[in-house]
Each structure stands twice: as structure tokens, then as C-alpha cells.
Amino acid sequence: METETIFLRDVMETMRTLDQNGRAVPFSISFRTLNRQSKTGGKLKEYPEAKLVIKEENKNTDSIASLRYHKKQVKIRRRPNHWDNKTRNIKLPNGDIKKILINHIITFNGKKVVY
Incomplete structure (x- = not known):
């Protein structure tokens, strides 16, 4: 019984792909949790449908309605330094955003991740 494998760099590339409308493509993922400060975790989390949080193209950003109703106060946030x-960050179908460690990904789209 042979299981399919995928390299981590291919996982990262697949996560970043966009569909023809400029939206993130959904994927399934499972990973282990870890709290680096308390050194606890190890729970297996599985999300059958998640998307990478990226700046998606929005073709209606310059429309009159969006300019009229969507004037929001800009929050200054810290850079997440995802690379370092x-x-x-992944977005779940219910709108929740979860931060995952890429070195703890176990499976991606049903394939075992190889580092």
C-alpha cells in the first residue's frame, strides 16, 4: 500500500495558486499544533477546506458603492514575518483565520508531506 507524497516547496506553491477570478484555491490540510512558549501541543488538526490568506484581486474596489460604503479606519498592524x-495564515470556510507552522504540516490534499 503506497501513499502519495508531495514536497513542502510544492505545497507552498500550490497554496499560492489563484483561480481565473483571482481568488485563492481551496485545499485540505492536516498539521500538528505547537505552543513554543509553553512547549505544549501536538494535537492533530484537520481542515478539509481551507484557503491561504493572500491579497486577492477585487474587481469592485473602485466602484462607487464600495467607495461610499466601505470607508474603514486603517489599522496599523505588525508585519507577520511569515518567512522568518x-x-x-489560512482561512476556514466559517471565516476564522488560523496561523499554522509550515514545518508541522502532515498531509496536503490527501498526500503526505515530505521535507
Whole structure:
């Protein structure tokens, strides 16, 4: 019984792909949790449908309605430094955003991840 494998760099590339409308493509993922400060975790989390949080193209950003109703106060946030911390943010179908460590990904789209 042979299982399919995928390299981590291919996982990262597949996560970043966009469909023809400029939206993130959904994927299934499972990974282990870890709290680096308390050194606890190890729970297996599985999300059958998630998307990478990226700046998606929005063709209606310059429309009159969006300019009229969507004037929001800009929040100044800290840079997440995903590259240095080896993390990514994923969005779940219910709208929740979760931060994952890419080195703890177990499976991606049903394939075992190889480092």
C-alpha cells in the first residue's frame, strides 16, 4: 500500500495558486499544533477546506458603492514575518483565520508531506 507524497516547496506553491477570478484555491490540510512558549501541543488538526490568506484581486474596489460604503479606519498592524517564522495564515470556510507552522504540516490534499 503506497501513499502519495508531495514536497513542502510544492505545497507552498500550490497554496499560492489563484483561480481565473483571482481568488485563492481551496485545499485540505492536516498539521500538528505547537505552543513554543509553553512547549505544549501536538494535537492533530484537520481542515478539509481551507484557503491561504493572500491579497486577492477585487474587481469592485473602485466602484462607487464600495467607495461610499466601505470607508474603514486603517489599522496599523505588525508585519507577520511569515518567512522568518515559517508560518502561514489560512482561512476556514466559517471565516476564522488560523496561523499554522509550515514545518508541522502532515498531509496536503490527501498526500503526505515530505521535507
